[in-house]
Amino acid sequence: MKKIILAIALSTTLAIQAAPVAQNYAPMAVEQMAQRSQTEAAKLVSKTESRVVAYYDKDGEETQMESKGGFYRMLLGYTADGRAVVQDFYQDTRTKQIDPVVMSKDSDVKDFSVYASEGRTTWYTPEGELKNYVVIEKGKMLEQGYYRDGKLRLLAHELMGQNKEAWGYYSNGQLFMYAKQKANETEPHILMYGKNGNILIDSQKPLDGEPVEEAVEAAKIYFDLMMEFDLY
Structure with missing residues (x-):
């Protein structure tokens, strides 16, 4: 791409x-794009589960606890066919880093490669501004968009x-x-x-x-x- x-x-x-x-x-x-992502995200979870998978520092290294400038990944649950649904949050602001995203069938929930996901992944700044998104289907990137202001x-x-x-x-x-x-x-x-x-x-x-x-x-x-x- x-x-x-x-x-x-x-x-x-x-x-x-x-x-x-x-x-x-x-x-x-961005308002329309964010609404599209939120609508899609609301349909993802079939079996609910809410827990922190891991914490990460500002450089993306896994830590045992929260650290300034870092982020954390939540497991929100599973789709009807058993795929994990995860979401990342900024530690300092508690705002979302991404909208909920489905992991591909055999992916580790700690895998941050977009190719480990399925469907749309949408990223936000700590202030809540939409930055960009990608759409993955069967391990292939079909679409990517970048927003500013x-x-x-x-x-x-x-x-x-x-x-x-x-x-x-x-x-x-x-x-x-x-x-x-x-x-x-x-x-x-x-x-x-x-x-x-x-x-x-x-x-x-x-x-x-x-x-x-x-x-x-x-x-x-x-x-x-x-x-x-x-x-x-």
Whole structure:
């Protein structure tokens, strides 16, 4: 999933064409995304159990008791087919670090790899702000989204064995980047948009002069988001 986002950095061509490509996977606002996660989480537990599995320090090392800056994992219960449902909390604020998530069938409840889970995992800051989420199905990442200041900024989606797509958004929610890679292709088709919706960069078009200032600005926004969300 990272590859399709990183590949945007390889695009150096310029064109001016048509309208932005919409996505129908993730809500643009954090409130909608959080509500979706909460609704999904409420349906997870069939057999209730509530206990602390383990405590961890700020570096993620397991400890015998709580420590400043650390977090802890709760076992909330089990699904109808016996899979553990867990949730992590910040120790200092007692706020949720993630929404409840289902572990895959044979995973250890202390396994923090997203691939040890099944379905959606959603992360929050200690202040309760939604940061990002991933969707795992049968050990494969199908979707990941990143939010900042209440808005969706990056999204990547992949259908099993089919197309991969990625979207990037300005702070006002307007699209600035779209990339699509078909299953039989080695490189994605990348488009970068200006603030009026025109295409500034098209990876399938030859270079025609120097990139305009708006294209440089869009590229900078992209790289800033990549750095912020640690996607390198």
